[in-house]
Amino acid sequence: MAAEYFTYTGRDGDIIPHDVTRVRIHESVTVIPRRAFYGRRNIEEVICDVGVEKVEEEVFFGCFSLRRVIMPGVRVVSDGAFCGCKALTDVQCSELEMIGLAAFPHCTSLRSIDLPSAKIVKYSAFYCCEALADITFGSKLERIEDEAFALCTSLRQINIPLKDGMITNDNTFQGCVNMEHVDLVGGIHETIAALQLEEWRNDINKEIDSIDQILPPAPAGGEADDGDVGEKAIVIRTWTRSVLRKLIGYKEQHHRLLDEAAATLELALPKDIVIKNIIPFLELPSCTFEVEG
Structure with a gap:
């Protein structure tokens, strides 16, 4: 028989027994306060x-035995929140935006994590997560410290949006x-597929594939305190900027061709028909790509 859930309400005097194994956070709770479950090993x-x-x-x-955390509305995980949760394998956090300093370090059983809403990943957030093989971010990502x-x-793999300046440090x-x-x-990918010329599409896709x-072979560096930071972050930043520059250049050429085509069509068709019924099918998806500096 599975153990019953302990319901945490956050009220004064709400003491969590040390033998509790399963917890539900009550609907009245909006913030789980500092150290609420600190050291609850079971x-x-x-x-x-x-x-x-x-x-x-x-x-x-x-919380060395913590294996599964479901937090569908959590937007902020603060500093050290899951530090040393060595058994943690399943983290569900679709709305998480801010991942604090050393929020998940030494979670040595965590193999993958999906962070579609993450914006900021702070210093040492996933430090020494030795089993972490892949991580997926969404288009909202702004900075990895x-x-x-x-x-x-x-x-082995990280999934990130195409933005310049996201990776802030070589280490x-x-x-x-x-x-x-x-x-x-x-x-x-949708933007590339909509570009007018096949040679443009092929060129950008070749640049994207070059990361593999x-x-x-780029050096990874050594221990975090030995000064050898490696080149992985540098390679990714350089590659990102190269892809961005090519994409921006081809987008500008695409729009020039589009303007020329519109001008030609307006000689044969009413302008409102061209604007409403033809141009929208030739426009690129509404995505913004910028290179810093």
């Missing part, structure tokens, strides 16, 4: 109500000796 599963928006500092620090994935020795992927692939998420050749 907790295996936590399910948050959708109304829970924030997990404060060190809430699950040292230094040592965010340092010593994630199993990390972001220090020690990621198996990192070999980056995939681009968001609207880039240049990233695997």
